[in-house]
Amino acid sequence: MNYTPHTGEDVASMKADVGVTDIEELFVDIPAKYRLKQLLNIPAPLSEQETIACMNSLSRKNTLPSLTLTGAGAYNHYIPAVVGHIISRAEFYTAYTPYQAEISQGILQAIYEYQTMIAHLTGTEIANASMYDGASAMAEAAVLSAKTLNRSKIIVARSVHPEYRSVVHTYCWSNGYEICEIPYAPSGQIDLDMLHKELDENVAAVLVQSPNFFGCIEDIAPIAEATHSCGALLVAGFTDGMALGILKPAGELGADFVVGEGQSFGNPLNYGGPYLGVFAAREKFLRRIPGRLVGATVDKNGKRGFVLTLQTREQHIRREKATSNICSNEALCALAAGVYLAALGKNLQKLAALNIQKTQYLKKQLLSIPGWKEVFAAPVYNEFAVTCPDAGEVNEKLKKEGIGGAYELQKNYPELKNTLLFCATEMVSKEDIDKIVAILK
Amino acid sequence: MNYTPHTGEDVASMKADVGVTDIEELFVDIPAKYRLKQLLNIPAPLSEQETIACMNSLSRKNTLPSLTLTGAGAYNHYIPAVVGHIISRAEFYTAYTPYQAEISQGILQAIYEYQTMIAHLTGTEIANASMYDGASAMAEAAVLSAKTLNRSKIIVARSVHPEYRSVVHTYCWSNGYEICEIPYAPSGQIDLDMLHKELDENVAAVLVQSPNFFGCIEDIAPIAEATHSCGALLVAGFTDGMALGILKPAGELGADFVVGEGQSFGNPLNYGGPYLGVFAAREKFLRRIPGRLVGATVDKNGKRGFVLTLQTREQHIRREKATSNICSNEALCALAAGVYLAALGKNLQKLAALNIQKTQYLKKQLLSIPGWKEVFAAPVYNEFAVTCPDAGEVNEKLKKEGIGGAYELQKNYPELKNTLLFCATEMVSKEDIDKIVAILK
Amino acid sequence: MELIFEKSRPGRNAGNIHQSDVPSVKIEAVIGEKYLRTELDLPEVAEVDLIRHYTNLSRRNFGVDLGFYPLGSCTMKYNPKVNENAAAMPGFTGLHPYADDESAQGNMQLMDEMQQYLCSIFGMAAFTLQPAAGAHGELTGMMMIKKYFEKKGEKRHLILIPDAAHGTNPASSALCGFEIVTLRSNSEGGVDIDHLQSLMNEDVAALMLTNPNTLGLFERNIEEVSRIIHEKGGLLYGDGANANAFLGITRPGDIGFDVIQLNLHKTFSTPHGGGGPGSGPVGVGKALVDFLPVPRIVKTDEGYRWSENFPDSIGRVRAFYGHFNVIVKAYAYIRSLGAEGLKSATEMAVLNANYIKERLKPHFDLPYDRICMHECVFSGKRQVVEGGVHTSDIAKRLIDFGYHPPTIYFPMIVPEALMIEPTETESKETLDAFCEAMITIAQETKENPQRVKDAPLNTEVSRMDEVLAARKPDVCWKRK
Amino acid sequence: MELIFEKSRPGRNAGNIHQSDVPSVKIEAVIGEKYLRTELDLPEVAEVDLIRHYTNLSRRNFGVDLGFYPLGSCTMKYNPKVNENAAAMPGFTGLHPYADDESAQGNMQLMDEMQQYLCSIFGMAAFTLQPAAGAHGELTGMMMIKKYFEKKGEKRHLILIPDAAHGTNPASSALCGFEIVTLRSNSEGGVDIDHLQSLMNEDVAALMLTNPNTLGLFERNIEEVSRIIHEKGGLLYGDGANANAFLGITRPGDIGFDVIQLNLHKTFSTPHGGGGPGSGPVGVGKALVDFLPVPRIVKTDEGYRWSENFPDSIGRVRAFYGHFNVIVKAYAYIRSLGAEGLKSATEMAVLNANYIKERLKPHFDLPYDRICMHECVFSGKRQVVEGGVHTSDIAKRLIDFGYHPPTIYFPMIVPEALMIEPTETESKETLDAFCEAMITIAQETKENPQRVKDAPLNTEVSRMDEVLAARKPDVCWKRK
Numbered sequence A, B: 001m002n003y004t005p006h007t008g009e010d011v012a013s014m015k016a017d018v019g020v021t022d023i024e025e026l027f028v029d030i031p032a033k034y035r036l037k038q039l040l041n042i043p044a045p046l047s048e049q050e051t052i053a054c055m056n057s058l059s060r061k062n063t064l065p066s067l068t069l070t071g072a073g074a075y076n077h078y079i080p081a082v083v084g085h086i087i088s089r090a091e092f093y094t095a096y097t098p099y100q101a102e103i104s105q106g107i108l109q110a111i112y113e114y115q116t117m118i119a120h121l122t123g124t125e126i127a128n129a130s131m132y133d134g135a136s137a138m139a140e141a142a143v144l145s146a147k148t149l150n151r152s153k154i155i156v157a158r159s160v161h162p163e164y165r166s167v168v169h170t171y172c173w174s175n176g177y178e179i180c181e182i183p184y185a186p187s188g189q190i191d192l193d194m195l196h197k198e199l200d201e202n203v204a205a206v207l208v209q210s211p212n213f214f215g216c217i218e219d220i221a222p223i224a225e226a227t228h229s230c231g232a233l234l235v236a237g238f239t240d241g242m243a244l245g246i247l248k249p250a251g252e253l254g255a256d257f258v259v260g261e262g263q264s265f266g267n268p269l270n271y272g273g274p275y276l277g278v279f280a281a282r283e284k285f286l287r288r289i290p291g292r293l294v295g296a297t298v299d300k301n302g303k304r305g306f307v308l309t310l311q312t313r314e315q316h317i318r319r320e321k322a323t324s325n326i327c328s329n330e331a332l333c334a335l336a337a338g339v340y341l342a343a344l345g346k347n348l349q350k351l352a353a354l355n356i357q358k359t360q361y362l363k364k365q366l367l368s369i370p371g372w373k374e375v376f377a378a379p380v381y382n383e384f385a386v387t388c389p390d391a392g393e394v395n396e397k398l399k400k401e402g403i404g405g406a407y408e409l410q411k412n413y414p415e416l417k418n419t420l421l422f423c424a425t426e427m428v429s430k431e432d433i434d435k436i437v438a439i440l441k
Numbered sequence C, D: 001m002e003l004i005f006e007k008s009r010p011g012r013n014a015g016n017i018h019q020s021d022v023p024s025v026k027i028e029a030v031i032g033e034k035y036l037r038t039e040l041d042l043p044e045v046a047e048v049d050l051i052r053h054y055t056n057l058s059r060r061n062f063g064v065d066l067g068f069y070p071l072g073s074c075t076m077k078y079n080p081k082v083n084e085n086a087a088a089m090p091g092f093t094g095l096h097p098y099a100d101d102e103s104a105q106g107n108m109q110l111m112d113e114m115q116q117y118l119c120s121i122f123g124m125a126a127f128t129l130q131p132a133a134g135a136h137g138e139l140t141g142m143m144m145i146k147k148y149f150e151k152k153g154e155k156r157h158l159i160l161i162p163d164a165a166h167g168t169n170p171a172s173s174a175l176c177g178f179e180i181v182t183l184r185s186n187s188e189g190g191v192d193i194d195h196l197q198s199l200m201n202e203d204v205a206a207l208m209l210t211n212p213n214t215l216g217l218f219e220r221n222i223e224e225v226s227r228i229i230h231e232k233g234g235l236l237y238g239d240g241a242n243a244n245a246f247l248g249i250t251r252p253g254d255i256g257f258d259v260i261q262l263n264l265h266k267t268f269s270t271p272h273g274g275g276g277p278g279s280g281p282v283g284v285g286k287a288l289v290d291f292l293p294v295p296r297i298v299k300t301d302e303g304y305r306w307s308e309n310f311p312d313s314i315g316r317v318r319a320f321y322g323h324f325n326v327i328v329k330a331y332a333y334i335r336s337l338g339a340e341g342l343k344s345a346t347e348m349a350v351l352n353a354n355y356i357k358e359r360l361k362p363h364f365d366l367p368y369d370r371i372c373m374h375e376c377v378f379s380g381k382r383q384v385v386e387g388g389v390h391t392s393d394i395a396k397r398l399i400d401f402g403y404h405p406p407t408i409y410f411p412m413i414v415p416e417a418l419m420i421e422p423t424e425t426e427s428k429e430t431l432d433a434f435c436e437a438m439i440t441i442a443q444e445t446k447e448n449p450q451r452v453k454d455a456p457l458n459t460e461v462s463r464m465d466e467v468l469a470a471r472k473p474d475v476c477w478k479r480k
């Protein structure tokens, strides 16, 4: 394929107008010895039909499970048909960042509405237009806290998603910040005593997640109190964003920043990306938070409209003094989330409740298998940890039946041997669960 | 699901405004004894997620072949990605027939362009906005000929698609016309001598297809001459519309009407529908042909625009005197065809040639199998008939390998025992063909 | 906007064809020069030009997804997206019509169940899904009626059709060789019983009745009508295009209809596609089952099979089995709504129509002031008198307010007819805003009629010269 | 247009949630009151309202599919539809990131091959696909540079960045703890070699160079530059956002770049989505391979595997593996174009830019009059003098002609900058029409400047009060 519309005639007359006889002349500024003499070494071009065939055979080399019990930071939820129909509108997906407000009111208003929904869901006053993903959103919140308070110690709960912690690690290492991890209590929640011990005048932020990586709901209020007592900031994350539909949001409980993964809101699993970094905060941080912000204003005739605002925070104005380097973000994923949340509306609560029902049933059934034990006592949303005689074998059995298995916690928590993190969403039926238990019994 | 936006409040206040206290009162004109006392006996409502699950399980009860050798009136061609992206534009597919030109210029211009492409492809001067399918288009052409000439005998070649003939039969029977079928010659083309014998002053139309049902290309010129010699009209059909990209169109060879199936132009197999009835004709029939016609004109400021025109032919004006009863047609399929033909452009010829290449190779390879023989001598496009020791067994073998088999001509032509109609399009690779022959050898 | 042909440039294309992988033969040799075409003059455009051309065209088109579309008699209800996704499943789109039955069990089950659902919803004995649209269904129905009498050895050549009927009714009857006799409507918009009495005799094959009729009114004397027709051995044909008025409320089969055609693209929410494809299933009572088109689905121990073994069938009315992919959408719609959903859809459709009727009654003439069903028909007579403003002007002016106009000048028995069908998927706010617009236009008619006559004011093109279009027809572009 | 919240009505919804099929527990009991939220104030709208809301919003947005989008530095080329279809295949969209490797061989093969293709195209030793966008790639690259020196036990805290550089360059360096020193450009728009000489020392970790730079000019002295940096043990970082200028023509790796980030959403035609998601792969030379983020794909006898076993890695920069679905589109693009296609894309992109440069040169100031690469940068200075018309006015006026404006006021070293990047997918007719519009505006500037200052004249909204937006920030709607 070749998407250039140039006819031989066009090229000839354009070359004449430009004053070259050979296209090669356009590249004179490139030292001759660096100019390639032969074609690049990549596979031969394909027709459109061949391209589709090629992509098809690649995609078929994957094996899709008929149902999945895997959660651990990415969730298999039903995506209402309207989402795909809207985000495939060419005016949305073939546009760039809305720098020119007059011809970008569509995406600008949609993002403004998204920001509003996220602020409400997280119990904060403001939310930005999106970050890359939940992990980088948390890392930027940590760095922002350190820069804001001019402190260099970051505390993170070990019950936070391991990959999130590793991203926080990378961002903090590069800035020379110290990181301190707080163990989890037998309940599966953060160990409050240990937290108190580690809190000091140099702590910039405390990072937790609720629901946390074990599916457990953290008790945010006391954590916030402790954190604030030494002037640090609380960064509260979450795993499955849908939980916000039924759980009291961290923003209401004292968190300064609420960050997390918004994939659950209308974005497919996509083998890990693109996802949606949610970033919400207290009003007072409005002029310090990273990322694009859409604001409502009026045009010169007084008509309401929307623009990218407070850009003095951003790289293209502030350069090295910017509050972040982010430029392109996840606009289309945020649009999907907005459509998803508008489609669900108050039903998001019902749906979240349904996730809890399925999860409780799965848990109960699994624990009825001899040798299977519950690991943590804290209440859970749609994930929970259990120990069993042989975790590896369990996933093998499930895989044989075309079922996506549970996450093996031992990978990241050596102490949690044969411990599996199960997830049940609205996509899993009672029939499925009974079948699963039958397989494992 | 329920797509009514009415809130309880809305209903209450609307009932008040309408002056009823109970919705039931709105149905007083329906004799009480005919009003249903209980709910209809159909399955319980489903949520959107359940609906998708239900439809998914139904669709999975079908077995899709990995490749198909079936043609016989429906063709498996590659559909360029642009087609789906355009016809899924909501402004197109959620619109009604463009009665209001000022807000329907999009579909009107697209159909005008389609009519132009079809007229050119068929070698005629005019084409309508579409008919239901190829078969009904041919039947309407027959009836139209009879009414136009006030004659009551319709001649149809036996080499015309059996289902097309059966539709022509139904339409003609209901009008009391006589039908006479002309056998095919050993070449696979219409038997010209027999045609001459049957032609008389009462013949309204001669119906042929090229390529015909056997894949053979008919020699239109002499047929046209014979037909016209007794004042009858020639209705020339075709099987795979793509053939028009490389074959001399019947319109150029004297046909009065060119009708056929346009499914090949960007419309999926869809288990037989919706497809696209192509109807093209000589200029002189402009005010007599069935179906919608889009015409170019100017608005009151002299700006070019498009409208539905010559509606005095149509049912909503002429009622029982209309040239047809057609109202809704296949607009979206015609749009798909327009996009398809614009995307292919002159490449349609290359693509048709590719179909011929694949077909010739498949034919050559199959005839190399002991006991397999060619049936007809006439040149073919992308289908051909062969005899083999056991037709049923051949298709069984192919099916086992997940291959869509050949059409068994014996179904409709008792004399053609163990005769298979094979079709090869651009979707079949050399590798496929070699594999097929290996399976059958 | 330029035509795709005017954008064409020699040498451009939107995608190349790959080289053949088989040993190549010389086309002229295998086909023969005389059979090959000499030139192929299709547009040559790059993919980006193509996409921009059609995307911009789409933006010059109005669909239900953009706003209110109260086009009377067309039931332009919202088309749920889930149905589109269901119909796009490869299992449904990818199958060849001649795939062996065993490989098509899913499709056949869907069609068989669809027929059953329609039978329960309409109270008929059997359905065919073959007809491509409503008019095609009418034709199919009339052909079955023809066959029915042929079988009985009766020669009946007349069909009674009310003056208010849709044009396809007489046209369909005529297309299969019947003669049409027009039946008068009475003062309350129903069938004139005396006239019916006087017309009914042994030459009449059937009465083709739309109920509720095109005035949106239910035939109060339907029992009487049915009795008169059947007493003389005639059949009662129902045009079911207005079925959105009675789903789950009453069943034509119970009332005495012998044949009825539906429009899935109206009542069952399949999108109309800018003019089609639709789907026009036909249901029949016991007496006509044998005449249904072939092939028909039969259930055997080995599953579903297609059978042509129905000697009395009228045969085929099109190739293959009908607009399968459209039927998939309607099936999904019925499954997702269920009995409750269908009934409340009808109830809200009728409530919406009556609400508009009541709100606009003070401002426009309402020729038949009764409770209406799914639509209501006004007359623009008053506006002609008050400002020389015609219904067509009102329609064009509505465009400026962001609405698709109602159906106009139909039914023909109402002068300056304005036929408004809101459907059940429109909210009270939408209806209120629309009524406000209508009332404003009624005002303008008195105060500033010219404004209405100049409408539409802000569309891509203004009013078209239709006379020119018909006088100097230009239906295909010619290279200058 | 009303906000979705303003359209919300209590009790409406766009689809119900089905009943639970498992024995139900009491939520309060299993979760605990104190953890449950008391209210959920999300919009309540019917599906039809939702679809109309967002569909109409989309019609207030401009995308490449509607017309020419010469937004400099953003490479808004046409996004082929086949790539969208490929990325929508269930096999690609449906897999969980923690699916076991065996079940994800297709995805891993695609990513592994993508890395190889990028290596051959850019002449690097290895690539990571993990970064989410260009700026994220920059950050990742700078972190690797940091690690490189940490490993070597060198303390280098400075990064040299030309004054013309994109804002993300200094911002990314700063985000990982570097200090930025600004490097001057010379009179011909390249690096000021003397200034570079004077700045380069053992404290400098790297020079972050965009080549061609943001003026669309290729660094003629690139050998010299590379020598100066490397002599002092520094590294040469390349911002590859402008890679569309040299695909198949030259390779950064050959020229001496040690690290480079790409923007798949620019050079490799993945749609920009109205602001994202993008994808910012980073390529490195041999010396930095060990520092790439984990996990990395390794090829074993049992197929592809994810491995974290790279002790010197900087770790992760995001969860999982990157914007996989975006990468699928770029992969399909590379496969369909092949080497010939990529090269001719670059050639036509550069030809288009030079063509515009030549056509507009007489009418607008061209600060650096040289052959340009994929884009050209004009200055609106003359228009300020002639009519007090600023670049922002010219941009707004272009909207009236149906174009998306170029990038304006960037690079900052050009006063009143107009940065025009046509890309290769635009035809000569399109460029000509655009140039005509620009020339018309230049004329208007002299004859009727007010007209330009009032632009845009026919958009949904006219110029926005950005000062108000910043002074009284309203980033979340509040119920009145």
Ligand SMILES: Cc1ncc(COP(=O)(O)O)c(C=O)c1O
Residues within 6 Å of the ligand: B326, B327, B328, C073, C074, C133, C134, C135, C136, C166, C168, C210, C214, C239, C241, C242, C263, C278, C279, C280
């Ligand atoms: C009352 C009535 N009957 C029949 C028809 C014909 O239906 P179709 O357009 O599907 O052929 C229509 C369509 O407008 C109609 O309104």
Ligand SMILES: Cc1ncc(COP(=O)(O)O)c(C=O)c1O
Residues within 6 Å of the ligand: A326, A327, A328, D073, D074, D133, D134, D135, D136, D166, D168, D210, D214, D239, D241, D242, D263, D278, D279, D280
């Ligand atoms: C030269 C240059 N570098 C870097 C970037 C940042 O890329 P992204 O927006 O993908 O983060 C851009 C984007 O505008 C750019 O133009």
